[in-house]
Amino acid sequence: MDKMIQILVVEDDNDINQLLCNIIRKSGYLPQPAYSGTEALLYLDKQAWHMVLLDLMLPGMSGEELLARIHELGPVPVIVISAKEEQRTKVAMLRTGADDYITKPFDIEEVSARIDSHLRRYRRDSTSDARSRQLAYKSIILDPEAKSVTLGAELLSLTAREYEILALLMSSPKKVFTKANVYESVWGEEFFGDDNTINVHMSNLRSKLAKASPNEEFIETVWGMGYRLKP
Structure with a gap:
């Protein structure tokens, strides 16, 4: 199973x-099941997701409202799966930002195939973008092609792990990444709860950022949840 x-x-x-x-x-x-729009928003605020399957008629917050909130948090493929068959609803959701629209009742094999298809395309597009697009946050510039990070006018000397952690955080600046998210994304292995490795690399990264810009805090700890870039 792909734990990622x-x-x-x-x-x-x-x-x-x-x-x-x-x-x-x-x-x-x-x-990860969620049974209302408000419950889903809690999960979306807590960590990054690779895909969202979204019903429209939800308690707490409608699927339409949730779709708009999803795209405020960062790029993620969304497949709407709804009993609403009206063409105008499908068109509206696709224009709002849904990547696909499946009408209930659905075929199991079709759903599986569309999930695989969108994940492949999203990962391929993300890889292509990462190779060509610089990431910027406050005074930090991360260049994926050169594998370099500058803060103001200073070129930072980061280890490969520190670079990958920063790139992960900068890929979705508003997301809170759990320690499991960080470890599995950067180290590519399943996280078994050993905090020391992440703590050391995160501390070193923060120290280097602080040394280059003493009056600015870039990474914050969200207690009980994880890390994100400081707003």
């Missing part, structure tokens, strides 16, 4: 939610 791919399933019907979660598991990914 985590998919948020936002569906208030328990049977449909569990069916979608089973489809995701059989495809080798990790599902």
